[in-house]
Amino acid sequence: MATSSRKYKVVNTPTIYFGTFIHSPRDEASKLDVCEEGAIGVNSDGVIDFVERDVKDIDSIVDKYPSFKNAEIVQTRPEGTQFFFPGFIDTHIHAPQYPNAGVFGSSTLLDWLNKYTFPREASLSSLSVARTIYSRCVARTLSHGTTTAAYYATIHVPATNLLADICSAAGQRAFVGRVCMDHKDINPDFYCDESADESIANTCLCIDHIKKIDPNYELVSPIITPRFAPSCTAEALEKLGKLAKETGLPCQTHISENRNEVQLVKQLFPEHDSYAEVYDAFGLLTPKMILGHAIYLSKKEMELIKSRDAKISHCPVSNSALTSGGAKVRWLMNGGVTVGLGTDVSGGYSPSILEAVRATTLVSRHVALSDGDECKLSVEESLYLATRGGAKVVGLENKIGGFEVGMEWDAQLIGLELVETTGDDFAEEEVVDKVVFEGPKSAGPVDVFGWETWDDKVAKWVYNGDDRNTLGVWVKGRKVWSRT
Template identity: 55%
Template sequence: MRTIYFGTFVHSLTLSDLQVLPSAAVGVDEDGTIEFLDQNADSPEVVAEKHSWPVGSYSIVSTDPASASFFFPGFFDTHIHASQYPNVGLFGKTTLLDWLNTYTFPLESSFADLKVADSVYSRVIARTLGNGTTTAAYYATVHTAGTNRLADLALSVGQRAFIGRCCMDANSPDYYCDKSLEEAQKATLDVIEHIKKIDPNYDIVCPILTPRFAASCTKELLSWLGKLSTDTNLPVQTHISENLLEVDLVKSMHPFGNSYADVYDKCGLLGERTILAHAVHLTEDERALIARRGSGVSHCPASNSALTSGETRVKWLLDAGVKVGLGTDVSGGFTPSILHTARQALLVSRHLSMKGDESHKLSIEEVLYLATVGGANVCGLDNKLGNFLPGKKWDAQLITLDCKDSPVDIFPWEREKPEDLIAKWLFNGDDRNVTKVWVNGKLVAGTAFTL
């Protein structure tokens, strides 16, 4: 049945234009596609008659006029390690390379056991959906069966997901790696075949080619993945320039590249559907190359701070035309919440600006754009998702600021100031304010919904 959503809507049109519609209606068809967005709507019934929707052919979902609530697009997490979720908040005193060996690889190796995969993957999907993440770019592990299970779970619940089996045939622990190029190739193709079988058109779940990072892959594996991406048009996700020691390691391992980005480019891995996580220490030439190739950057401010990797210059990237979205980078990042990540992105930009260059500072409007439309751009889904424009899919969350146990305190004089309410939500809100979540028009999470 078609549905009319009625009430207050908040969404981004451009980087600086966060539109607030206090009395609007969105009509969604049976396939989850938005047919119309009517501003200044009198009632759902009047809007339905205007668009020739007969009485009885639609349902109505409204925000409570007496509450501080609004519809907001679903969040995009453009970089999250689903297998690392149990380690959220565990990074000790280490930096990136030590952290991988101390915490990450031992945990990920346990996913050879499907009971572990089931337990962790079901939990992380429930947690991210509960935080309003309707689309996630997931890293799994090297294990084929476990990666396939992540795809099965995401599809069964209804979360949009890019599912990546990690490829790593070099500079990795003997107990946790691809033993050969041929092993990595076969496992990668098996995952693609499985996802193609369960979701033939990749409507909800899509495979994503995942060289862990250049320092954990041979040139042969990187080049094979690049050719596979070209041949199949499958997206790619990997890491770039997160840590200075990592940059030096890539340079020593792959001297054929003029830079970290050039290594990926020479192997055919930089394209319009490539997600590059972190990008903390890019050079001017690398920024220009990434922009030319149309690749996107996943900004992971919580992880970059927690592992003392550095501060990504987001405005510097945007100014060059590089697409930027947000990533939690669980578990280098300590939270699965994109709202919290947007908060961190704003604060990191202000720390950068305190070094003497105000141009680095991000606004509330800009970080919420990165969390939605920016993420859609990075994932190659901007024609389909990111806001409430007609023709896009209804991937949305209902935010209620004065719900039971809300961490946001709303005072009577603030209810008529939507900009203030949005700011309070960004800085104070959490998953308790996410009362319903839809993907493709289907209710997938919420206060009265059991995952």
Template identity: 40%
Template sequence: MFNYLFEGTIIHCPNRLELYILENGFLHVESGKVKYIGKTKPENIPADTISYKLTKYQFLIPGFIDTHIHAPQYPNIGLGYDVELLEWLDNYTFPTEIRFNDQDHAKCIYPYVVNRTLKNGTTTASYYGTTNLKSSIILSDVTSAKGQRAFIGLVNMTENAPPELLHENNDVSIKETEEFIKIIFKKKNELVQPVITPRFALSCNEDLLKRLGDLAAKYHVNIQTHISENKKEIEATLETYPGYKNYAEVYDKANLLTKKTILAHAVYLDDNEKNTVLKRGTSISHCPNSNICLHSGFCDVRDFLNRGINVGLGTDVSGGCSPSILDAIRSSITTSNGVSFSKSEEENYKSIDYTDAFYLATLGGAQALRIDDRVGNFKVGKEFDALLIDLDSENTPIDLHLLQDYTSSELLQKFIYLGDDRNINQVFVAGRCVVKDRNVIRTYTG
């Protein structure tokens, strides 16, 4: 089951911040996992193996990983970017999320979210649901049915939001979160996992945060939340938690900063906070599109990388205006260039480039979510999450026939800077083709 042999250009990051391009190579997938990658054709291929011979404008890359996305906000994508974060939440986001108290509404919207992200090459997504238990379970069921790898979070909120969105008290929030975790585990789908999800410090209280930290430890699950996205948010957090020296300490004292924690945004972390994040092994989800759309600021990703902190990319729909990680790649490069303008020549600052951003979207995201033992690149033994890219696809936005031969590196750059979902020909998750081919000719080797 799920046996493939690819011949052509294969691109991935075998290690942190390292790009590798294998031209005229072979990649053999057996039972949904990478069996072989190399220059020579492997022997003893099973008879039911499907063979792909890629054209000069096609190449294979690992699936994109979205480390931060709000599934219920999808109807609002592209709206409300004339205001900053806290006002945007009140005027746009909370009213939209309230509608997901209706399970029929969730059943209607969530398939659109998962279909769109898959079409854009997101093989793994770390989703925020809402505070509604049944609707969040629906989200998990949709991702499962469509074959996407996902972390699903029941959002914890008892403070600072409309009453229709709040859990009645801490006990209810903890009870429903634990019930949610048990329900997801009971479904026994290894692709879909629960994640502890306090929305942010302003939506919870000290006791709730600590109890969520205990719950994460009890079930050994991931944690996702927001931090230091917006200056006004930081000010409000420190007013709400007057005994803490900084934002990160609020989470740290609740045991919410762990090796399985991912913090979204982190635009304004100070050196002490960055040291704490590094010490705890906590990761960052960089959401450049959202940081710009909601007027939050430029996050210095190069600094995180230089410190050794794990970083992945997030679309932060609908704070971000695109569900495409490819768009996040472009925005991350632009943001890093913007940061460089404020640096002096003596600092010898180096912006991230397309190779760094490609790493963030693939292996970097896997490392941030602590699933790099399973996905993120094409190392032998890993599950086959992959995208078959075709720059000469039907209605491609990329003009290639301009009397010029391009190297594989140049074709990758063309895709990163000019491509879109029309160039993502097939999407594979754990070896299963979840977005069907459009232009690729397949043959059976047997």
């Protein structure tokens, strides 16, 4: 296969962004920072040079920052219907499963893997199939405002390398992992590594490929990916742990997603007291490990994860769709565990992190029905998990997730629909005759009537919005997607 040898380097036009900016404060998940008259200067490297508040005119900013004299100007509309928001970070998504999004029948996790997932992933041995699926998946996630994604690929080296190429070409920040699964008693014979040594060797081939296209991992990084403990032999887990230590690369896997899965781990690894201890025993439970789901953790496991500074990806849509359960996110956060959000396509039916934000608030309310109101997560907290929390999960909290000097411009422009008033005065008996059933003039599903505060508008976006509200997306200062 012909692969890209292009090293990622994009020189952007210096740009000043004017208007309303909304993000989560760095260490305060319970509120949003709203700047209505702001200006952010982004240099040619895609890095934020300045952040100014209470800006009355563009000329004053240009005078203050002469290096931006010839900068491009991007401005939100003045009527309060548009705002810049940090790009979403998807900390857990299976790119090869994208065609199956929404297709799971009444299956639960282990049955779903065998009926839907493994056959779909096996089909990516064909590069034409892989190109079609991966190109569409990356394009679709970008359209939903996902600027960073931690992708699980398949066992196939050429297809995994292709996913890395596609992410690089599209400009999406990505962690791309070839899945390792060598346990012949657990995995299907048509979709399984031949041995632990093959798992390691093929993983190294994918690491080497990404090094060639992005030597400093500025945009695309390899990520070591044991699918989950049952899919790997002890030999493979041990060697993957050593590889993680030698390379310093991030890792991702699953933990405690389903009760039957937890029982299976106990059967396969009886010498270890818990699921978390299995990963810890093989050197995989580190600050660079992303653990997907974490629904059925014991208190001891949670404390072990915290002590190792491993991270959690909460996947509420998938957890609900596959009847896996409701993760106790407040409990994890109160325990000091770092949490971000994942779509978990295709167990999750949507590639939208906004959908995951919405589901996070709703699932927390279901958990609260049995565990108390303190379990509820607010809109503000869920958006924090989608941005700042996700940035911590992938180890990029000083680069992305908010709008601060020195951080990179990973952002999305959100637009809402302002409902025009008729201005008519008419008697009560005339009301029926005056009603006009007419759809909104734009495709966006969020209606703003003019009385809403910014907190109200953001809440409407979270509960009613979708990709039609995403007007533009930037990664590292480069515009990578636009609705127009």
